[in-house]
Amino acid sequence: MLELDVKSRVPIYEQLVEKIKELIIMEVLKEHEQLPSVRSLASELTINPNTIQKAYRELENQGYIYSIPGKGNFVAPINKNKKLEKVNKLKEELKRLILEAIYLGITKEELMELYDSVNKEIKEGRR
Amino acid sequence: MLELDVKSRVPIYEQLVEKIKELIIMEVLKEHEQLPSVRSLASELTINPNTIQKAYRELENQGYIYSIPGKGNFVAPINKNKKLEKVNKLKEELKRLILEAIYLGITKEELMELYDSVNKEIKEGRR
DNA sequence: ATAACTGTAATAGTAATGTTAATACAGATA
DNA sequence: TATCTGTATTAACATTACTATTACAGTTAT
Numbered sequence: 001m002l003e004l005d006v007k008s009r010v011p012i013y014e015q016l017v018e019k020i021k022e023l024i025i026m027e028v029l030k031e032h033e034q035l036p037s038v039r040s041l042a043s044e045l046t047i048n049p050n051t052i053q054k055a056y057r058e059l060e061n062q063g064y065i066y067s068i069p070g071k072g073n074f075v076a077p078i079n080k081n082k083k084l085e086k087v088n089k090l091k092e093e094l095k096r097l098i099l100e101a102i103y104l105g106i107t108k109e110e111l112m113e114l115y116d117s118v119n120k121e122i123k124e125g126r127r
Numbered sequence: 128m129l130e131l132d133v134k135s136r137v138p139i140y141e142q143l144v145e146k147i148k149e150l151i152i153m154e155v156l157k158e159h160e161q162l163p164s165v166r167s168l169a170s171e172l173t174i175n176p177n178t179i180q181k182a183y184r185e186l187e188n189q190g191y192i193y194s195i196p197g198k199g200n201f202v203a204p205i206n207k208n209k210k211l212e213k214v215n216k217l218k219e220e221l222k223r224l225i226l227e228a229i230y231l232g233i234t235k236e237e238l239m240e241l242y243d244s245v246n247k248e249i250k251e252g253r254r
Numbered sequence: 255a256t257a258a259c260t261g262t263a264a265t266a267g268t269a270a271t272g273t274t275a276a277t278a279c280a281g282a283t284a
Numbered sequence: 285t286a287t288c289t290g291t292a293t294t295a296a297c298a299t300t301a302c303t304a305t306t307a308c309a310g311t312t313a314t
Contacts, residue, residue: 009136011272026230037289048274053291069290070281087231090224091241097221098245103153104214108242114218115235118225138301164260175303180262196261197310 004045012047016055017062024064024075025086031077035065038073131172139174143182144189151191151202152213158204162192165200 002019004012023029035041038056042049056073059065064082067073101111129146131139150156162168165183169176183200186192191209194200228238 013272038291039289050275051273054272056290067290068282070283070288072289083231087233090228090231090233091237094221094224094228094238094241095245097217097224098242099249101217101221102242102246102249104210104217106214106217108239108246110218111221111238111242112235114221115225115229115238118222119229119235122226122229140301165262166260177304178302181301183261194261195310197259197312199260199311 002041002045004047013051013055013058016052017058020055020059021062021064021082021086024079025083027079029075031075031079033075035073035075129168129172131174140178140182140185143179144185147182147186148189148191148209148213151206152210154206156202158202158206160202162200162202 001023002016004015006012008015020029020035029035035056036044038049038052042052045052056065056067060067060073063078064076065073066076098111128150129143131142133139135142147156147162156162162183163171165176165179169179172179183192183194187194187200190205191203192200193203225238
Protein backbone atom coordinates (compact mmCIF):
# COMPACT_ATOMS: atom_id res chain seq x y z
CA MET A 1 0.00 0.00 0.00
CA LEU A 2 2.81 2.38 0.81
CA GLU A 3 5.55 1.87 -1.67
CA LEU A 4 8.68 3.84 -1.05
CA ASP A 5 11.62 4.54 -3.26
CA VAL A 6 14.62 4.76 -1.00
CA LYS A 7 16.85 5.80 -3.90
CA SER A 8 14.62 8.71 -4.82
CA ARG A 9 15.77 12.27 -4.40
CA VAL A 10 12.63 13.08 -2.47
CA PRO A 11 13.11 12.05 1.13
CA ILE A 12 11.29 9.08 2.56
CA TYR A 13 9.29 11.08 5.08
CA GLU A 14 8.03 13.31 2.30
CA GLN A 15 7.07 10.39 0.12
CA LEU A 16 5.13 9.08 3.08
CA VAL A 17 3.39 12.40 3.56
CA GLU A 18 2.32 12.50 -0.06
CA LYS A 19 1.14 8.91 -0.18
CA ILE A 20 -0.89 9.21 3.00
CA LYS A 21 -2.37 12.53 1.89
CA GLU A 22 -3.44 10.79 -1.26
CA LEU A 23 -5.13 8.00 0.67
CA ILE A 24 -6.94 10.49 2.85
CA ILE A 25 -8.12 12.65 -0.03
CA MET A 26 -9.24 9.62 -1.98
CA GLU A 27 -11.04 8.58 1.21
CA VAL A 28 -9.34 5.24 1.27
CA LEU A 29 -8.59 6.25 4.83
CA LYS A 30 -11.80 7.41 6.51
CA GLU A 31 -12.33 10.14 9.07
CA HIS A 32 -11.09 9.25 12.53
CA GLU A 33 -9.60 6.04 11.27
CA GLN A 34 -6.46 5.11 13.14
CA LEU A 35 -3.19 5.09 11.29
CA PRO A 36 -0.54 2.45 11.91
CA SER A 37 1.51 3.21 14.97
CA VAL A 38 4.85 4.87 14.51
CA ARG A 39 6.72 1.77 15.54
CA SER A 40 4.67 -0.79 13.67
CA LEU A 41 4.79 1.11 10.41
CA ALA A 42 8.50 1.63 10.87
CA SER A 43 9.14 -2.05 11.30
CA GLU A 44 6.82 -2.92 8.45
CA LEU A 45 8.64 -0.58 6.09
CA THR A 46 11.98 -1.38 7.72
CA ILE A 47 12.83 2.22 8.30
CA ASN A 48 13.47 4.19 11.43
CA PRO A 49 10.56 5.19 13.69
CA ASN A 50 11.86 8.76 13.72
CA THR A 51 11.23 8.97 10.01
CA ILE A 52 7.64 7.88 10.44
CA GLN A 53 7.14 10.33 13.22
CA LYS A 54 8.49 13.12 11.10
CA ALA A 55 5.96 12.27 8.42
CA TYR A 56 3.10 12.10 10.91
CA ARG A 57 4.16 15.38 12.43
CA GLU A 58 4.13 16.97 9.01
CA LEU A 59 0.71 15.54 8.23
CA GLU A 60 -0.56 16.92 11.50
CA ASN A 61 0.87 20.36 10.76
CA GLN A 62 -0.90 20.31 7.43
CA GLY A 63 -4.15 19.32 9.08
CA TYR A 64 -4.55 15.88 7.59
CA ILE A 65 -4.31 13.93 10.80
CA TYR A 66 -4.48 14.50 14.53
CA SER A 67 -2.69 12.68 17.26
CA ILE A 68 -3.64 11.60 20.74
CA PRO A 69 -0.57 10.83 22.80
CA GLY A 70 -0.79 7.35 24.18
CA LYS A 71 -3.51 6.38 21.75
CA GLY A 72 -2.40 6.97 18.21
CA ASN A 73 -2.68 9.06 15.07
CA PHE A 74 -6.02 9.49 13.36
CA VAL A 75 -7.40 10.87 10.13
CA ALA A 76 -8.70 14.40 10.60
CA PRO A 77 -12.26 15.23 9.58
CA ILE A 78 -11.83 18.04 7.09
CA ASN A 79 -11.11 16.77 3.62
CA LYS A 80 -13.14 19.30 1.63
CA ASN A 81 -10.77 22.23 1.52
CA LYS A 82 -7.88 19.83 1.35
CA LYS A 83 -9.30 18.24 -1.74
CA LEU A 84 -9.79 21.61 -3.38
CA GLU A 85 -6.24 22.55 -2.48
CA LYS A 86 -5.00 19.38 -4.08
CA VAL A 87 -7.04 19.89 -7.21
CA ASN A 88 -5.73 23.41 -7.64
CA LYS A 89 -2.18 22.32 -7.10
CA LEU A 90 -2.59 19.61 -9.68
CA LYS A 91 -4.07 22.04 -12.16
CA GLU A 92 -1.10 24.32 -11.73
CA GLU A 93 1.24 21.44 -12.44
CA LEU A 94 -0.78 20.51 -15.46
CA LYS A 95 -0.61 24.04 -16.81
CA ARG A 96 3.14 24.02 -16.44
CA LEU A 97 3.42 20.81 -18.43
CA ILE A 98 0.90 21.91 -21.01
CA LEU A 99 2.85 25.09 -21.59
CA GLU A 100 5.92 23.07 -22.34
CA ALA A 101 3.91 20.68 -24.46
CA ILE A 102 2.60 23.48 -26.62
CA TYR A 103 6.08 24.78 -27.20
CA LEU A 104 7.06 21.29 -28.30
CA GLY A 105 4.24 21.22 -30.78
CA ILE A 106 1.84 18.91 -28.98
CA THR A 107 -1.68 19.64 -30.12
CA LYS A 108 -4.93 19.79 -28.26
CA GLU A 109 -5.97 16.62 -30.02
CA GLU A 110 -2.92 14.78 -28.79
CA LEU A 111 -3.66 15.91 -25.27
CA MET A 112 -7.21 14.62 -25.59
CA GLU A 113 -5.85 11.31 -26.82
CA LEU A 114 -3.68 11.12 -23.74
CA TYR A 115 -6.70 11.72 -21.56
CA ASP A 116 -8.69 9.04 -23.35
CA SER A 117 -5.91 6.49 -23.14
CA VAL A 118 -5.49 7.04 -19.42
CA ASN A 119 -9.23 6.91 -18.94
CA LYS A 120 -9.42 3.68 -20.86
CA GLU A 121 -6.70 2.13 -18.76
CA ILE A 122 -8.63 2.99 -15.64
CA LYS A 123 -11.85 1.50 -16.93
CA GLU A 124 -10.08 -1.66 -17.96
CA GLY A 125 -8.82 -1.93 -14.44
CA ARG A 126 -5.21 -1.63 -15.43
CA ARG A 127 -4.58 0.95 -12.74
CA MET B 128 18.04 33.62 -19.72
CA LEU B 129 19.22 30.99 -17.30
CA GLU B 130 17.36 31.41 -14.08
CA LEU B 131 18.46 29.15 -11.28
CA ASP B 132 16.81 28.33 -8.01
CA VAL B 133 19.57 27.74 -5.53
CA LYS B 134 17.09 26.69 -2.88
CA SER B 135 15.57 24.02 -5.06
CA ARG B 136 15.96 20.37 -4.26
CA VAL B 137 17.17 19.70 -7.75
CA PRO B 138 20.87 20.49 -7.94
CA ILE B 139 22.13 23.51 -9.81
CA TYR B 140 24.06 21.55 -12.41
CA GLU B 141 20.95 19.58 -13.22
CA GLN B 142 18.83 22.69 -13.54
CA LEU B 143 21.44 23.98 -15.95
CA VAL B 144 21.32 20.79 -17.97
CA GLU B 145 17.54 20.98 -18.27
CA LYS B 146 17.46 24.66 -19.18
CA ILE B 147 20.14 24.34 -21.81
CA LYS B 148 18.53 21.22 -23.25
CA GLU B 149 15.37 23.23 -23.52
CA LEU B 150 17.12 26.02 -25.40
CA ILE B 151 18.70 23.56 -27.77
CA ILE B 152 15.51 21.68 -28.48
CA MET B 153 13.60 24.90 -28.97
CA GLU B 154 16.42 25.90 -31.31
CA VAL B 155 17.07 29.08 -29.45
CA LEU B 156 20.61 27.80 -29.52
CA LYS B 157 21.53 26.79 -33.05
CA GLU B 158 23.72 23.97 -34.29
CA HIS B 159 27.42 24.55 -33.73
CA GLU B 160 26.72 27.71 -31.79
CA GLN B 161 29.25 28.28 -29.05
CA LEU B 162 28.10 28.13 -25.47
CA PRO B 163 29.42 30.53 -22.85
CA SER B 164 32.78 29.42 -21.52
CA VAL B 165 32.85 27.54 -18.26
CA ARG B 166 34.47 30.43 -16.45
CA SER B 167 32.40 33.26 -17.90
CA LEU B 168 29.10 31.52 -17.25
CA ALA B 169 30.27 30.68 -13.76
CA SER B 170 31.07 34.27 -12.96
CA GLU B 171 27.86 35.47 -14.57
CA LEU B 172 25.77 33.12 -12.47
CA THR B 173 28.08 33.55 -9.48
CA ILE B 174 28.59 29.88 -9.04
CA ASN B 175 31.64 27.70 -9.20
CA PRO B 176 33.19 26.82 -12.58
CA ASN B 177 33.21 23.17 -11.53
CA THR B 178 29.44 23.20 -11.41
CA ILE B 179 29.22 24.54 -14.93
CA GLN B 180 31.68 22.00 -16.14
CA LYS B 181 29.67 19.23 -14.56
CA ALA B 182 26.60 20.43 -16.44
CA TYR B 183 28.48 20.67 -19.73
CA ARG B 184 29.92 17.24 -19.22
CA GLU B 185 26.46 15.86 -18.64
CA LEU B 186 25.12 17.61 -21.74
CA GLU B 187 27.96 16.14 -23.73
CA ASN B 188 27.26 12.64 -22.42
CA GLN B 189 23.65 13.04 -23.45
CA GLY B 190 24.71 14.19 -26.90
CA TYR B 191 23.42 17.71 -26.78
CA ILE B 192 26.76 19.46 -27.06
CA TYR B 193 30.32 18.69 -28.02
CA SER B 194 33.49 20.21 -26.71
CA ILE B 195 36.79 21.14 -28.26
CA PRO B 196 39.48 21.54 -25.62
CA GLY B 197 41.03 24.95 -25.87
CA LYS B 198 38.19 26.27 -28.00
CA GLY B 199 34.91 25.83 -26.26
CA ASN B 200 31.63 23.95 -26.02
CA PHE B 201 29.24 23.87 -28.95
CA VAL B 202 25.71 22.79 -29.73
CA ALA B 203 25.63 19.34 -31.32
CA PRO B 204 23.87 18.86 -34.65
CA ILE B 205 21.34 16.18 -33.90
CA ASN B 206 18.16 17.61 -32.40
CA LYS B 207 15.62 15.36 -34.12
CA ASN B 208 15.75 12.27 -31.96
CA LYS B 209 16.35 14.45 -28.96
CA LYS B 210 13.15 16.33 -29.58
CA LEU B 211 11.19 13.10 -29.94
CA GLU B 212 12.73 11.84 -26.72
CA LYS B 213 11.67 15.00 -24.97
CA VAL B 214 8.15 14.86 -26.33
CA ASN B 215 7.73 11.27 -25.20
CA LYS B 216 9.06 12.05 -21.77
CA LEU B 217 6.68 14.94 -21.47
CA LYS B 218 3.77 12.79 -22.55
CA GLU B 219 4.60 10.26 -19.87
CA GLU B 220 4.62 12.98 -17.27
CA LEU B 221 1.33 14.26 -18.57
CA LYS B 222 -0.22 10.83 -18.34
CA ARG B 223 0.88 10.54 -14.76
CA LEU B 224 -0.76 13.83 -13.86
CA ILE B 225 -3.87 13.10 -15.86
CA LEU B 226 -4.28 9.82 -14.04
CA GLU B 227 -4.24 11.63 -10.75
CA ALA B 228 -6.51 14.31 -12.11
CA ILE B 229 -9.12 11.77 -13.13
CA TYR B 230 -9.10 10.24 -9.68
CA LEU B 231 -9.69 13.70 -8.27
CA GLY B 232 -12.68 14.15 -10.53
CA ILE B 233 -11.21 16.51 -13.08
CA THR B 234 -13.10 16.12 -16.34
CA LYS B 235 -11.92 16.12 -19.90
CA GLU B 236 -13.61 19.47 -20.36
CA GLU B 237 -11.64 20.98 -17.51
CA LEU B 238 -8.44 19.70 -19.02
CA MET B 239 -9.37 21.29 -22.33
CA GLU B 240 -10.05 24.55 -20.54
CA LEU B 241 -6.58 24.37 -19.06
CA TYR B 242 -5.11 23.87 -22.48
CA ASP B 243 -7.05 26.80 -23.89
CA SER B 244 -6.10 29.12 -21.07
CA VAL B 245 -2.42 28.31 -21.47
CA ASN B 246 -2.69 28.70 -25.20
CA LYS B 247 -4.36 32.06 -24.78
CA GLU B 248 -1.64 33.25 -22.47
CA ILE B 249 0.95 32.36 -25.05
CA LYS B 250 -0.84 34.17 -27.82
CA GLU B 251 -1.25 37.24 -25.68
CA GLY B 252 2.48 37.16 -25.16
CA ARG B 253 2.21 36.67 -21.46
CA ARG B 254 4.73 33.85 -21.54
C1' DA C 255 56.71 34.26 -27.96
C1' DT C 256 53.72 36.10 -24.71
C1' DA C 257 49.33 36.89 -22.77
C1' DA C 258 44.79 35.72 -22.36
C1' DC C 259 41.60 33.01 -23.51
C1' DT C 260 39.60 28.11 -23.77
C1' DG C 261 38.66 23.00 -21.57
C1' DT C 262 40.12 19.45 -18.24
C1' DA C 263 41.62 17.34 -13.98
C1' DA C 264 42.36 16.38 -9.16
C1' DT C 265 41.99 17.07 -4.41
C1' DA C 266 40.35 18.81 -0.19
C1' DG C 267 37.09 21.10 2.50
C1' DT C 268 32.50 22.75 3.66
C1' DA C 269 27.63 22.62 4.31
C1' DA C 270 23.17 20.81 4.38
C1' DT C 271 20.11 17.09 4.95
C1' DG C 272 18.15 12.75 5.63
C1' DT C 273 18.43 8.81 8.22
C1' DT C 274 19.64 5.84 11.89
C1' DA C 275 20.48 4.55 16.68
C1' DA C 276 19.72 4.56 21.38
C1' DT C 277 17.22 6.13 25.38
C1' DA C 278 13.97 8.06 27.97
C1' DC C 279 9.49 9.61 29.64
C1' DA C 280 4.46 9.78 29.88
C1' DG C 281 -0.37 8.57 28.66
C1' DA C 282 -3.64 4.59 27.59
C1' DT C 283 -5.33 0.04 28.16
C1' DA C 284 -6.06 -4.76 29.05
C1' DT D 285 1.98 -4.66 35.82
C1' DA D 286 3.00 -5.23 31.17
C1' DT D 287 2.57 -3.47 26.83
C1' DC D 288 0.89 -0.82 23.83
C1' DT D 289 0.76 4.24 22.20
C1' DG D 290 3.11 9.20 21.11
C1' DT D 291 6.93 12.37 22.07
C1' DA D 292 11.57 14.11 22.78
C1' DT D 293 16.53 14.43 22.62
C1' DT D 294 21.10 13.68 21.30
C1' DA D 295 24.74 11.79 18.72
C1' DA D 296 26.57 9.65 14.81
C1' DC D 297 26.62 8.47 10.05
C1' DA D 298 26.15 8.85 5.03
C1' DT D 299 25.38 11.10 0.95
C1' DT D 300 25.58 14.81 -2.01
C1' DA D 301 26.17 19.28 -3.94
C1' DC D 302 29.05 22.87 -4.02
C1' DT D 303 33.15 25.53 -3.37
C1' DA D 304 38.07 26.54 -3.39
C1' DT D 305 42.41 26.01 -5.20
C1' DT D 306 45.81 24.72 -8.21
C1' DA D 307 47.59 22.88 -12.21
C1' DC D 308 48.20 21.63 -17.07
C1' DA D 309 47.41 21.82 -22.01
C1' DG D 310 45.31 23.47 -26.38
C1' DT D 311 43.92 27.89 -29.07
C1' DT D 312 44.26 32.42 -30.63
C1' DA D 313 45.37 37.17 -31.12
C1' DT D 314 48.73 40.62 -30.47
